[in-house]
Amino acid sequence: MNAIIISALWGIIMMFSGIVTSKGSALRNAAVLGLLLLLTGNYLDLIGYHFFPVDVHKMLFFDSFGLLANTIIFGATLIYVLLSGREIENIAARMPVAECFALIFFVLCGVSLVTTFNTLLMLFIGIEIISIPLYILTGSDKRNLKSNEAALKYFLMGSFSTGLMLLGIALLYGASATGTFSIDDLGVGKANLSALYISGLLLLLVAMGFKVSAAPFHFWTPDVYDGAPTVFTSFMATIVKAGIFIGFIRLFDETFSDSQARWQLFVAIITAVTLFIGNITAVFQQSVKRMLAYSSIAQAGFMLLALLSINGLAKEGILLYAAAYSLATIGIFAVLIKMKDYTFEGFNGLAKHHPVLAATCTIFLLSLAGIPLTAGFFAKYYMLAAVIETGHFLWLVIFAVLCAAVSVYYYFRVIQAMYFKDGDAQALELRPGFKGLLVVVAALILLLGVFPQVVLDRLHGLVYTW
């Protein structure tokens, strides 16, 4: 509860702080302060101090899985703001910085609803609170046609999927014996599942699949990610996606775990298609930004493996995956924003001019590819192990690793460009603080990759006691 209220309040504060000051650095510091507050508030929630004793009538349920997910999301946002917050000022001359930050906080509010929802209505509201600020942020580069197009496309497609979601929820409501939205009661006693129930479930699957850009509902992703200002692409592709994924897992784990046998095949097919399309299309991209958009689809495919298996390992794993993926992708985007040229050629010879940038970027890319010693390895390990533990879908596991091998191709193209090709990659001016933070993020990834136990121990205890 702490997180939801603090993020909403701080969003409003940020919005009005624009009246007091329009100085970027002050606003940025305010945002950082807000995020620290959020992290603390969330942590206190986790250990049992609740600032706001509101009776939520079981609409929300604050378990450690959701709260832990919040911690990861807020932590990633903090790193994101510290690394790329400065870029928000550079988007467009007339875009008020304060409002951008306010919108980010509203998104976080939505995410914390999605990670802790207990009825489908709350899920719906959470998803909407996430989506609407994102439409604005996507179009925030007002004079740029690509940005406008992206925002419109995102809005239309997003509204459509929201409609599907509502329909699904309505059907589920109708199918339930007692007329309830609560995910505790929906799935219970459904030995003979009605067609109503199954169609509702599938509609929800499609709607959520759209939000996490699972194929074949991914068509908006490359255009929106490419068109949106890079700094917000970074936010959407990591924090938002991870947050929605947590909700996705929560929904299927709590509500539909009894009927797993009926939807598993659908999820398996969606996963396979997502992995295939994401990875294969990423190979053909010429722009690193677009490649990252497709890579985010591919990574979503891997995260869908957790949805497929829905067990202890999967829940632990999705948290680790969210952390590993967000950290690495935020890092790469932070570097990408500093580049003058977003194509692969633009990275040629970066290692010569900016060794720190190139070295940290390499670690991020290795992590995304899932090479041992990095956090990405254990993230992928968990996903694979979760599916193997179910004892089925071995073909999918093999398919997934073949796709992971394909992903090496496009991630390593950036490494090759940076290290082995000659050229003079142009980067904008870099502050020492920025480089230092990049090194910290890289170190964090390596730490998670060598001693994931530091995090896992906590996860293990928390997820299993839940």
Add this chain to the structure above:
Amino acid sequence: MIPVLLIAIPLAGGLAGFFFKNSQSARGWSLFVSLLALVVSLWGLSVGAKSPLLNADVEWLPGLGSRFAVGLDGMGQILCLLTAVSFPVIFIATWRNEYRKGWNFYALMLLSQAGLMGVFLAMDALLFYFFWELALIPVYFLCSQWGGEKRIQATFKFFIYTFVGSLLMLIAIIWLYSHTPDHSFSIKSFYELRNHIGGGEQLWLFWLFFIAFAIKMPIWPLHTWQPDAYEQSPTATTMVLSGIMVKMGLFGVIRWLAPVLPVGTWAWGDTASALCIIGMIYASLVAIQQDDLKRLVAYSSIAHIGLMCLAIFATTASGMQGVMIQMFNHGINIIGLWIVIDLIERQMGTRKMSELGGLAQKAPALAILLVIVALANVALPLTNAFVGEFLLFSGVFSSKATQYNVVFTVVAGISIILSAVYTLNMIQRVFFGNTNALTEKAKDIKLNEKVVLAAIVVLIVVIGVYPKPMLSLTKDTVDMIITKMNYKL
């Protein structure tokens, strides 16, 4: 204690190496570090097989059931010794090579040594996988940065090949792990597994492992990365690749495949053996056609490794002994060959046999040393490879695991004859005959090269004449593996 040092010394040395800003001092440093590792490895040999110093086991990922467990058994001793001997030899032999930003080169070399040591020492499947990949990453950077013209593509092909293989292996490891009763990655639990999983599962699990190992060795038809990678890599890295890294595949089969999945190994033994001998004949025939020295040695290596792999599937004690000793022998022999090729290339600026000739008149010392190494390559008596290949052949011939043992032996024998053809042909064309304008200016080898080549020749002869200490070192491992492989459902 000793295994931890074997990994930690090159690892720390390598990480420190990045901070040198001077190639000369980095070179000295890396030689020092690699000699230190050699000393530790010799210490490991001297403490005796029962010493508690040879094992280490610390908590690593308790939640996952994985421990940082490392240990030196007979096979580990031999391979660690090979790794520890090879690196100083490589550093001395390529002492005069200049590398752009050399400190990074030497640091990465040491890191790859750490990875290799880890592979040979790991007694925990997840740890093994970790090091398996770690050995690869530095080599990727080494080859892509300092290699020949087509280095980026060649290295990338190599990387993708091995990465696919290792991911398949990861699936198998996770699958096996999830079937261990105590949820553990330790080698003991894996060796117990054969009581818990049926023959049907072993049949497909076998391939998940074997593809990974076969790519690394490489076994036909998964070998296509190898000649390109060897040709394009800087020579020092080629030595690592061919001398030590290919042993990872053989080692993997012996430690992690055959004893863990005895039924699968037995069932697919003939298929795998057939691939081995096809590869041997094919590689030998291709080697005969080669004009480029590096490619010739690359293909000859495929043939030799094929024979060793064949002997593993024969499931006989003598064959397995042969593999153990031959892994070491092949390592030092091929490094010897690469040193010679590197010398020729640096002096003459070409590796094409057709452009060389008559070098023996100009460089007699080099010629003598090369002839001995080359004769070891064709396994002449009194050389180390003779001992190894004799054991390999007797192992394959006396195999009870296959009914085609005679066929395998005969075909493998033909490939040895072919190997004599191309090796002697190479000596003839490069060292004898008339000198031409290019080789007219050739000079004899310098002191450092003389020292390492002489050291290799001494090793070749000593092991060839008195192989007993080596054989007794690995006897326990061999017996253990063979017992486990003979398990029947």
